[in-house]
Amino acid sequence: MIYPSPDVQDNHDFxxxxxxxxxxKSTLYLTFCxxxxxxxxxxxxxxxxxxxxxxxxxxYGSLAAVDNISFSVKTGEYFALLGPNGxxxxxxxxxxxxxxxxxxxxxxxxxxxxxxxASRNAVGYLAENYxxxxxxxxxxxxxxxxxxxxxxxxxxxxxxxxxxxxVGMQGREHTKTSTYSKGMIQRFGLGAALIGNPKLxxxxxxxxGLDPIGxxxxxxxxxxxxxxxxxxxxxxxxxxxxxxxxxxxxxxxxGRLLVKDKISTLVKDSDTLEDVFVxxxxx
Amino acid sequence: MKMPKALSPIIxxxxxxxxxxxxxxSFVVMFVICVTFVFLMRGCYHGNYMVNGxxxxxxxxxxxxxxxxxxxIAVGMMLLTALFSxxxxxxxxxxxxxxxxxxxxxxxxxxVIGKVxxxxxxxxxxxxxxxxxxxxxxxxxxxVVMPGYLxxxxxxxxxxxxxxxxxLLFSLMMPDIAAFLCVMGIGIISxxxxxxxxxxxxxxxxxxxxxxxxxxxxxAWRVVYYLWPKLSGTQHFASSFIGSEGFPEYGSIYxxxxxxxxxxxxGALLFWRFRNEDxx
Numbered sequence: 001m002i003y004p005s006p007d008v009q010d011n012h013d014f015x016x017x018x019x020x021x022x023x024x025k026s027t028l029y030l031t032f033c034x035x036x037x038x039x040x041x042x043x044x045x046x047x048x049x050x051x052x053x054x055x056x057x058x059x060y061g062s063l064a065a066v067d068n069i070s071f072s073v074k075t076g077e078y079f080a081l082l083g084p085n086g087x088x089x090x091x092x093x094x095x096x097x098x099x100x101x102x103x104x105x106x107x108x109x110x111x112x113x114x115x116x117x118a119s120r121n122a123v124g125y126l127a128e129n130y131x132x133x134x135x136x137x138x139x140x141x142x143x144x145x146x147x148x149x150x151x152x153x154x155x156x157x158x159x160x161x162x163x164x165x166x167v168g169m170q171g172r173e174h175t176k177t178s179t180y181s182k183g184m185i186q187r188f189g190l191g192a193a194l195i196g197n198p199k200l201x202x203x204x205x206x207x208x209g210l211d212p213i214g215x216x217x218x219x220x221x222x223x224x225x226x227x228x229x230x231x232x233x234x235x236x237x238x239x240x241x242x243x244x245x246x247x248x249x250x251x252x253x254x255g256r257l258l259v260k261d262k263i264s265t266l267v268k269d270s271d272t273l274e275d276v277f278v279x280x281x282x283x
Numbered sequence: 284m285k286m287p288k289a290l291s292p293i294i295x296x297x298x299x300x301x302x303x304x305x306x307x308x309s310f311v312v313m314f315v316i317c318v319t320f321v322f323l324m325r326g327c328y329h330g331n332y333m334v335n336g337x338x339x340x341x342x343x344x345x346x347x348x349x350x351x352x353x354x355x356i357a358v359g360m361m362l363l364t365a366l367f368s369x370x371x372x373x374x375x376x377x378x379x380x381x382x383x384x385x386x387x388x389x390x391x392x393x394x395v396i397g398k399v400x401x402x403x404x405x406x407x408x409x410x411x412x413x414x415x416x417x418x419x420x421x422x423x424x425x426x427v428v429m430p431g432y433l434x435x436x437x438x439x440x441x442x443x444x445x446x447x448x449x450x451l452l453f454s455l456m457m458p459d460i461a462a463f464l465c466v467m468g469i470g471i472i473s474x475x476x477x478x479x480x481x482x483x484x485x486x487x488x489x490x491x492x493x494x495x496x497x498x499x500x501x502x503a504w505r506v507v508y509y510l511w512p513k514l515s516g517t518q519h520f521a522s523s524f525i526g527s528e529g530f531p532e533y534g535s536i537y538x539x540x541x542x543x544x545x546x547x548x549x550g551a552l553l554f555w556r557f558r559n560e561d562x563x
Contacts, residue, residue: 097386099562117390125386131379135306147295148387150288192383 048075048111050200050231051096056105058091058255065091067255068105073233073248075199078226080234080246080263082273084281088255089235090128093204096233097125110199124193128204128235130185134178138169138188141177142195149196156195163191168217182209190218194225201225204235219245243273251280292389296397299380301405304367313363314409317356321416324352328425345427349417350525353432356413357439357518358470364406364443365466368450369459371398376563385562395451395557399550402447407440431524438521441539442514445546446470449512452553455560470514472507477515480508512545513538 051073058066066088073079083089094100095107098114112119132141142163146156164173167187177185186209193201206222207215215238222232222245236242242249243263250260258280259266266276304310327348332339339347375381375398384394414436421427446466453462482488483504516538523535 094562097382097562099382099385101559117388119388120386121388123386125382127379127382131377133303133378133380135303144299145383145387148292148384148389150291 050075050110051233052108054106056107057103059103064255069257071250071260075231076229077248078232078246080236080242080249082249082277083252087252090204093202093235096202122199124198124201126189126193126203126206128208130189132177132185132188137174137176139173141188142192145192145195151196159195163194166221167191183211183214186210200231202233207238207241239273239277251277253281292393293397296394297401300398300401304405317413321413325420341425345421345425349421349429350522352417353435353522353525356410360406360410361442361446361470364446365450365463368402368447369454369463372454373459382562391557392554395553399447403444406443411436429525435521435524439518441542442517445542448546448549448553452549452556455556469512473511473514476507476511479504513541517542
C-alpha cells in the first residue's frame with residue numbers, strides 16, 4: 001500500500017487499521033524510489049485496496065474528462081463503474097493502466113503507483129472494441145500474451161488450453177482471427193485478460209458485440225471467478241448484468257463522481273439499477 | 284542461461300515485430316524484387332569495360348561494380364527501412380497489440396527498444412543478405428574474395444538504425460508518410476552536402492572559388508556538412524573497407540560517430556515523446 005505522506009519515517013513502526021476494526025503493529029518501509037509500503041504480519045485480517053484514486057483529474061484542454069474523483073476498490077470486490085457515454089469511464093481505466101497520465105491526483109493498483117509497470121503484474125485487461133492482429137490465430141495470440149508475462153512454455157500451453165475452454169472457443173482457436181466475429185474476438189480478449197491468473201480484471205464493456213447467450217456465458221464466467229478471490233473492475237452499459245454480478249458500483253457523469261455505494265443499498269424496493277442510474281444521471 | 288528480466292520483454296517484442304513484418308505481403312514482394320535485382324547484377328561482372336581505350340582488368344571491374352552495388356543496396360535499404368518503420372506504431376495501435384503489450388508489466392521504454400531492435404535487426408539482416416549475394420557472386424564466379432564487403436555491410440547497418448529511430452520518432456509527431464519524407468529529406472540533404480563538399484575540395488572548384496560565391500556560403504555548407512546526420516559519410520566510411528587493406532584512416536570514422544550520436548539524441552527524444560503518448 002502506498003502512503004505518500006512526507007511525515008512518515010523510514011522503517012517506521014505504526015498500527016494499521018483492519019477490517020475488523022482492530023489495529024495491529026506494522027512496519028512501514030521506504031523504498032529506494034521514494035514509495036512507502038507496509039509489511040503487515042497477518043494480511044488476512046486487513047483491508048487492502050486493489051484500486052485507489054485520489055483526487056484524480058484529467059483534462060483535455062479546457063474539457064475535464066475526469067474531475068477530482070476519489071474512490072477505492074477493495075481486494076476481491078466486484079466493482080462496476082457506470083456512466084453515460086463520454087462520462088469519463090474509459091479515461092479512468094486508461095489512467096489505471098498508465099495509458100494516459102492524470103492532470104492531477106494519483107492512482108494506485110495493487111498498492112503500487114500506476115506509473116510503475118509492476119502495478120500491472122496482477123492486472124488482466126479487456127479493452128472496449130478489442131482488436132487482435134488479423135494474421136494471428138486465437139491460440140497464437142494467447143500464447144503471445146502468456147509469453148509476455150514470462151510464463152513457461154508448458155505452463156502457457158496448459159493455461160491457453162484451459163482458457164480456450166473457459167471462453168467456449170474450442171475448435172476455433174487455430175483459425176486466423178481475421179475470420180472471427182466481434183463476439184469471438186471479445187471472448188479471446190477476455191481469455192487473454194485471464195492469462196497469468198491476474199488478481200485484478202479490468203473489463204471495459206466485456207459483453208460488447210456478444211449475443212444474449214454469449215452475454216450469459218460471460219456473466220457465468222465472471223461469477224465463477226468470484227470464488228477465486230479475483231477483483232473485477234467493470235465498465236458496462238448493461239445495467240441488468242452489472243446488477244447480477246457486482247457488489248458495488250459508482251456512477252459518474254461528465255467526469256464527476258455522483259455516487260459510490262453497494263448495489264444493494266442503491267437499489268431499493270421495486271427499483272432496478274437502471275432506474276437508479278437514470279435518476280442520478282438526470283439529476 | 285537465464286535472460287536478465289528487463290531484457291526478456293525487449294527480445295520478445297523485437298521478435299514479434301520481426302515476425303509481424305515478415306508476414307506482410309509487401310515485405311515478401313520487396314524482398315523478392317531486391318534479391319532478383321541483386322542476382323541480375325551478376326551480368327555486370329562479365330562485361331568488357333574500356334576506359335580511355337584501355338580494357339579494365341577483372342580485379343578493377345569486380346571492385347568498381349561491387350562498390351557501386353554496395354551503395355545502391357545501402358541507399359535502397361534506407362528507403363525500404365523507412366517504409367517498413369513508418370507504419371509500425373500505427374499498425375500496433377490499430378491491431379490492439381500496443382494496448383495488449385502495455386497492459387502487461389512492460390514499460391514503454393522496453394516496448395520502444397523492442398520495436399527499434401526488431402526493425403533494425405530485420406533491415407540489417409535484409410541488407411546483409413543482399414550484400415552477401417554480391418559477396419558470394421564475386422567469390423564463387425570470379426574467385427575474388429572481399430572480406431571487407433560484409434564488414435562494410437554491418438557498419439552500414441548503423442545508418443539503418445538511425446533511419447528506424449528517426450522514422451519512429453517522426454511518426455509520433457506527424458502523419459506516417461510525412462515522417463517517411465522527412466527522413467528521406469535528411470538523407471538527401473546528407474548526400475547533397477557531401478557531394479557539394481567533395482566538389483568544393485576538387486582542384487577545379489578551388490580555382491573557381493572566387494567566382495562560385497562568397498566564403499560565407501561555403502562556411503554554411505561546411506557547417507551542414509559536419510553537423511548534419513552523416514548518412515552519406517557513414518556509407519562512404521563503410522565502403523572504404525571494400526578492397527582496402529587494413530583499417531581506413533582514423534579521421535574518416537567521424538561520420539559513424541556522428542550517426543551514432545544522432546541515433547542517441549533521436550532515441551532519447553523518441554523515449555520522451557512516447558512516454559507522453561496516449562495509448563488508444
